[in-house]
Amino acid sequence: xxxxxxGSSGGPTNNSGSINSKQIGLGSSLSSIDKIxxxxxxxxxxxxxxxxxxxxxxxxxxxxxEILYTRTGNFDLIQREA
Numbered sequence: 001x002x003x004x005x006x007g008s009s010g011g012p013t014n015n016s017g018s019i020n021s022k023q024i025g026l027g028s029s030l031s032s033i034d035k036i037x038x039x040x041x042x043x044x045x046x047x048x049x050x051x052x053x054x055x056x057x058x059x060x061x062x063x064x065x066e067i068l069y070t071r072t073g074n075f076d077l078i079q080r081e082a
Contacts (some may be wrong), residue, residue, distance in 0.1 A: 037053060047074065049076060051073035058071055059072075
C-alpha cells in the first residue's frame, strides 16, 4: 500500500525563502511476510566450510548457548576458549 498527503507551500518571507510543499506518508508499508524455502542455485566458492542444502532441511547451530536453525551454509571454524 502506498499513501501520500500533500500540504500547501508558502511564499518567501522577510526572514526566509519559500517553503516547499510537505509530503507526509510518502512511502510504503509491509503487507505480508512470506517464508521462501526453495533452494537457490549452487555456486562453487572454493571455501572449505561452505555448504549447500539440496532439498528440505536446516543446519543446526549453537550461538551463545542458544540452538538456532539456518539454511545459510557459509561457516567458519572458531577456537573455543578452555
